[in-house]
Amino acid sequence: MAATQTYLADLHPLRCLPTPLKIQNPQNQCHYFKQKSTNPVICKLKAAVIGGGPAGSSAAEALAAGGIETYLFERSPATAKPCGGAIPLCMLDEFSIPLHLIDRRVTQMRIVSPSNLVVDFGKTLKPHEFIAMLRREVLDSFLRQRAESSGATLLKALVTNLVVPTSSREPYLIHYIMDNCRRQLAVDVVIGADGANSRVAKSIKAGNYSTAIAFQERIKLPEDKMGYYENLAEMYVGNDVSPDFYAWVFPKCDHVAVGTGTVCSKADIKSLQRGIRARVRSKIEGGKVIKVEAHPIPEHPRPIRVRGRIALVGDAAGYVTKCSGEGIYFAAKSGRICGEAIVKASEGGEKIINEDDLKREYLRKWDDKYFTTFKFLDVLQKVFYGNNAAREALVELCGDEYVQRMTFDSYLYKKLASGNRWEDAKMVMNTISSLVRCNIMGREVEASAQKILSRV
Amino acid sequence: MSMALFSSPPLHFPALSSSKHHTTHKLYPSLTFNKPHLSFLVSPKAIDNGSGGTTSGGVAVEKEDKAEAGGVKVEESNEASLGSNGSSPPVVVASAGAPMTEGVKMFQDSRWVGGTWDLKQFQKDGVTHWDSVIDAEVRRRKWLEDNPESSSNEEPVLFDTSIIPWWAWMKRFHLPEAELLNGRAAMVGFFMAYFVDSLTGVGLVDQMGNFFCKTLLFVAVAGVLLIRKNEDIETLKKLVEESTFYDKQWQASWQDENSSSSKDS
Numbered sequence: 001m002a003a004t005q006t007y008l009a010d011l012h013p014l015r016c017l018p019t020p021l022k023i024q025n026p027q028n029q030c031h032y033f034k035q036k037s038t039n040p041v042i043c044k045l046k047a048a049v050i051g052g053g054p055a056g057s058s059a060a061e062a063l064a065a066g067g068i069e070t071y072l073f074e075r076s077p078a079t080a081k082p083c084g085g086a087i088p089l090c091m092l093d094e095f096s097i098p099l100h101l102i103d104r105r106v107t108q109m110r111i112v113s114p115s116n117l118v119v120d121f122g123k124t125l126k127p128h129e130f131i132a133m134l135r136r137e138v139l140d141s142f143l144r145q146r147a148e149s150s151g152a153t154l155l156k157a158l159v160t161n162l163v164v165p166t167s168s169r170e171p172y173l174i175h176y177i178m179d180n181c182r183r184q185l186a187v188d189v190v191i192g193a194d195g196a197n198s199r200v201a202k203s204i205k206a207g208n209y210s211t212a213i214a215f216q217e218r219i220k221l222p223e224d225k226m227g228y229y230e231n232l233a234e235m236y237v238g239n240d241v242s243p244d245f246y247a248w249v250f251p252k253c254d255h256v257a258v259g260t261g262t263v264c265s266k267a268d269i270k271s272l273q274r275g276i277r278a279r280v281r282s283k284i285e286g287g288k289v290i291k292v293e294a295h296p297i298p299e300h301p302r303p304i305r306v307r308g309r310i311a312l313v314g315d316a317a318g319y320v321t322k323c324s325g326e327g328i329y330f331a332a333k334s335g336r337i338c339g340e341a342i343v344k345a346s347e348g349g350e351k352i353i354n355e356d357d358l359k360r361e362y363l364r365k366w367d368d369k370y371f372t373t374f375k376f377l378d379v380l381q382k383v384f385y386g387n388n389a390a391r392e393a394l395v396e397l398c399g400d401e402y403v404q405r406m407t408f409d410s411y412l413y414k415k416l417a418s419g420n421r422w423e424d425a426k427m428v429m430n431t432i433s434s435l436v437r438c439n440i441m442g443r444e445v446e447a448s449a450q451k452i453l454s455r456v
Numbered sequence: 457m458s459m460a461l462f463s464s465p466p467l468h469f470p471a472l473s474s475s476k477h478h479t480t481h482k483l484y485p486s487l488t489f490n491k492p493h494l495s496f497l498v499s500p501k502a503i504d505n506g507s508g509g510t511t512s513g514g515v516a517v518e519k520e521d522k523a524e525a526g527g528v529k530v531e532e533s534n535e536a537s538l539g540s541n542g543s544s545p546p547v548v549v550a551s552a553g554a555p556m557t558e559g560v561k562m563f564q565d566s567r568w569v570g571g572t573w574d575l576k577q578f579q580k581d582g583v584t585h586w587d588s589v590i591d592a593e594v595r596r597r598k599w600l601e602d603n604p605e606s607s608s609n610e611e612p613v614l615f616d617t618s619i620i621p622w623w624a625w626m627k628r629f630h631l632p633e634a635e636l637l638n639g640r641a642a643m644v645g646f647f648m649a650y651f652v653d654s655l656t657g658v659g660l661v662d663q664m665g666n667f668f669c670k671t672l673l674f675v676a677v678a679g680v681l682l683i684r685k686n687e688d689i690e691t692l693k694k695l696v697e698e699s700t701f702y703d704k705q706w707q708a709s710w711q712d713e714n715s716s717s718s719k720d721s
Contacts, residue, residue: 112607114597114600114601114604115596115597115600115613115615116600116605116607116608116612116613117613117614117615117616118607118612118613207708209705228609236607238604239601240601240604241604275604278604278606279604279605279606279607280606280607281606282606282608282609283609300702300705300706301705301706301708301709302708302709303705303708303709303711304708304709305709306709359709359710363709363710367706371706374702374706375702375703375706378702379699382698382699388597388601392597392616392617395616396616396617396618399616433618433622434617434618436625437617437618437620437625438617440625440629441590441593441594441597441617444590444591444594445594445597445598445601448594448595448598449598
């Protein structure tokens with residue numbers, strides 16, 4: 001250690017100045033050291049991103065583009081993740097996703113109530129607007145490749161442990177297995193983007209979150225039935241398909257994914273799946289199940305998202321909206337914001353950062369930008385997904401064109417759509433009256449059930 | 457018909473049917489509880505359980521309309537197990553006799569025409585009798601909760617509650633409840649006015665001018681509106697807690713700032 005000190009003293013006589021220095025050879029593998037918290041580091045910041053999905057790849061890309069030495073860990077680059085695969089238009093723009101990756105452009109959404117009232121969403125879409133459906137393996141590998149070409153080092157490895165040192169001045173040690181040998185890597189900053197069962201989150205004791213389980217079967221349909229789903233996706237609500245979420249039929253490249261999800265009735269997921277298959281029966285007759293998959297979906301952020309110089313992004317942090325269960329865009333966006341936060345706070349890798357920097361540049365920015373969106377969707381889920389009566393009201397409301405336009409605008413562009421005050425007021429009145437009517441119906445239905453039970 | 461669908465995951469059925477025996481038995485005790493919402497959750501599952509090819513007799517239950525659905529599911533599973541081409545008519549044991557047409561019993565009512573209620577059939581003295589439309593729709597929704605139907609493109613449902621005019625709802629549901637609540641408010645108001653008058657000597661007109669009395673009046677009205685049953689107090693408390701729960705989950709990351717500063721580098 002003393003040897004390195006003198007070596008560097010000879011090389012950089014201006015070391016004691018408080019301003020950061022530019023280093024000529026950034027490949028310095030040495031252990032960094034600093035005297036005071038505001039002193040410049042001698043070597044560049046080293047960052048590791050654990051998890052190479054949309055969140056990890058975007059974070060790695062932002063870090064590498066900012067000049068930070070980045071290592072991206074991904075344990076299985078080729079797996080097809082169980083996922084809806086729908087991304088909003090703004091993601092195509094913001095993340096420059098080439099259009100040839102898109103399998104399908106969904107321009108029509110059909111939502112079906114428990115009493116099979118069907119409402120078609122999509123009349124208000126302009127010709128260039130659609131929901132892009134992609135295969136996760138295609139999207140993920142594209143984003144990973146782009147991160148690599150920005151300068152990140154992609155490591156096909158399984159991270160087994162993340163050692164958090166007791167002193168805050170020491171680097172984090174990542175234990176991983178690559179090509180069947182155990183290795184270690186010391187880094188200054190870690191971004192945990194390893195999904196719902198995040199190991200990074202466990203190492204920093206980030207706390208747990210409640211999860212929903214999403215279960216889906218991929219079914220290959222005969223030609224004529226597949227034609228119906230050409231650019232149509234369906235959403236089914238009802239107690240028979242999910243007590244607190246919705247069931248779906250999403251078209252994929254050459255098959256459809258029929259699935260459902262739930263938070264509170266995880267044990268009954270199989271019977272809920274049978275429920276959705278029964279509801280869609282005639283439309284998937286003759287189809288063959290080619291794959292069955294399930295995955296947990298976080299319901300809310302973890303209690304701790306940043307600790308020390310470790311930040312969680314994407315599913316690991318719990319950034320999945322309620323009501324629609326959308327996570328890909330928020331994962332990629334949070335990865336990017338976190339990467340940019342680190343680049344900014346460390347001034348291109350010259351300075352060491354601390355927890356306050358991460359909280360200020362990443363968490364505060366994220367919460368300010370997206371908390372209202374998440375909260376609004378939470379309220380929608382609480383109000384409309386609770387019981388069959390509320391679901392009927394939801395479907396009735398969705399028939400209104402103004403509601404459709406606002407919904408699509410908010411979903412596709414992730415911005416609160418600019419509405420007309422008068423139409424907003426009408427929408428609120430319609431909401432209240434639909435809810436009142438359907439709840440009255442719901443109460444009557446329950447009352448008649450009571451009568452039958454008491455008769456028996 | 458849907459044979460391929462049932463037969464392709466061969467691993468599913470054997471595993472499922474063995475577990476279904478247990479679940480069907482487990483479900484029956486819960487049906488005897490007098491909780492209507494539980495029965496709705498339970499009943500679709502009981503029906504789904506029947507499709508595994510287990511006891512059809514077991515599915516035929518207390519509720520008379522469920523029995524028909526039980527028969528439906530049995531014959532579907534028979535089709536699957538026979539491995540037939542799906543187009544042959546069902547060969548079964550329908551317990552409560554309604555004739556099966558394509559093997560699925562849809563909601564049938566002479567007044568339910570083309571996916572909506574035929575209002576002309578609800579006429580009484582030349583005017584549509586909305587109360588019976590509401591009753592019919594309630595019965596249909598209850599039937600559907602117990603026997604979820606597959607949605608079909610050929611026979612779409614077109615009925616929604618906005619077809620029934622607002623005054624029909626008012627007359628039937630709002631007015632009786634309003635009468636009840638106004639009655640309560642009047643009784644409480646009269647007694648409180650008398651009580652305050654006897655204690656302080658301030659008459660009714662003078663009470664209305666006093667700020668404290670006006671506050672009491674506001675509290676009394678709000679109480680009568682919000683608390684209609686004893687359970688409502690608990691419900692309101694839970695509502696307040698629930699509405700702030702999600703916010704608390706998001707703010708949790710920020711709480712750490714105050715408690716621990718040791719991790720800061």
